[in-house]
Amino acid sequence: xxxxxxxxxxxxxxxxxxxxxxxxxxxxxxxxxxxxxxxxxxxxxxxxxxxxxxxxxxxxxxxxxxxxxxxxxxxxxxxxxxxxxxxxxxxxxxxxxxxxxxxxxxxxxxxxxxxxxxxxxxxxxxxxxxxxxxxxxxxxxxxxxxxxxxxxxxxxxxxxxxxxxxxxxxxxxxxxxxxx
Numbered sequence: 001x002x003x004x005x006x007x008x009x010x011x012x013x014x015x016x017x018x019x020x021x022x023x024x025x026x027x028x029x030x031x032x033x034x035x036x037x038x039x040x041x042x043x044x045x046x047x048x049x050x051x052x053x054x055x056x057x058x059x060x061x062x063x064x065x066x067x068x069x070x071x072x073x074x075x076x077x078x079x080x081x082x083x084x085x086x087x088x089x090x091x092x093x094x095x096x097x098x099x100x101x102x103x104x105x106x107x108x109x110x111x112x113x114x115x116x117x118x119x120x121x122x123x124x125x126x127x128x129x130x131x132x133x134x135x136x137x138x139x140x141x142x143x144x145x146x147x148x149x150x151x152x153x154x155x156x157x158x159x160x161x162x163x164x165x166x167x168x169x170x171x172x173x174x175x176x177x178x179x180x
Contacts, residue, residue, distance in 0.1 A: 011086060011093060015100045018078055019060035022107050023163055025119035026052035033073040040067050056118060080163045099162050106155035113148045120156075127152045 017023050029037050029044055029051040037044055042053040057075075059067045065075070082099060085091045110117050110126070117126040127149060134145045 011083065011096050011100065014063035015104075016060050016063055017100070017103060017107070017159075017163060018080055019055065019057045019065065019075075020107075021056035021118040021122075022103070023080065023120075023159060024055055025121055026054055027057075027072070027074045027078075028052050030073065036070065037072045040070060040072060042072070081165050082162050084165075085162075099158070103155065103158050103163065106151060106158060109151045110148075110155055113151070117152075123152055123156070 026045070031051075034044060034051070037053055040059065042057070042059075044051050044053055046052075053072075057065075059065055059071075065071055079087070082091070082096055086093060086096045110123060114122075114126050117123045130145045130149050130152075134142060134149070137145055
């Protein structure tokens with residue numbers, strides 16, 4: 001008989017919003033973890049004295065981490081707000097999975113508009129571009145741009161309400177934030 005996976009672990013597998021760039025543009029690297037990060041082939045950047053590696057992580061593939069047993073400490077310890085609420089019993093697993101599915105659907109819709117709109121700053125730039133274009137468009141093109149803006153807004157709202165912690169929300173638009 002195999003032991004059941006903890007609920008948190010089971011919702012993380014297949015989600016990956018913390019690894020694919022959706023939630024964060026970067027993951028902070030602490031000095032004790034630098035060797036593990038570089039051994040994983042991740043390039044460490046630095047900005048304003050903070051060291052990080054960029055998202056999306058190249059080791060995230062098909063809903064899971066290809067270096068799971070050797071993943072960096074920031075990845076081992078990260079808990080999104082949804083996972084914390086599940087672990088605290090504030091939300092059930094089926095509700096958590098529903099929120100993940102909704103988020104992934106919106107992510108797919110946004111990436112269909114612009115495949116390069118992966119991270120929060122990239123989505124912010126896309127929204128700004130669409131807003132500027134909206135003023136110049138009419139008819140079906142204006143409707144297309146307005147729907148795209150709505151999808152981006154819906155995704156950001158969902159991420160802020162259920163996945164990002166309050167401190168993450170205040171830095172989500174910055175290129176290098178303090179979360180995974």
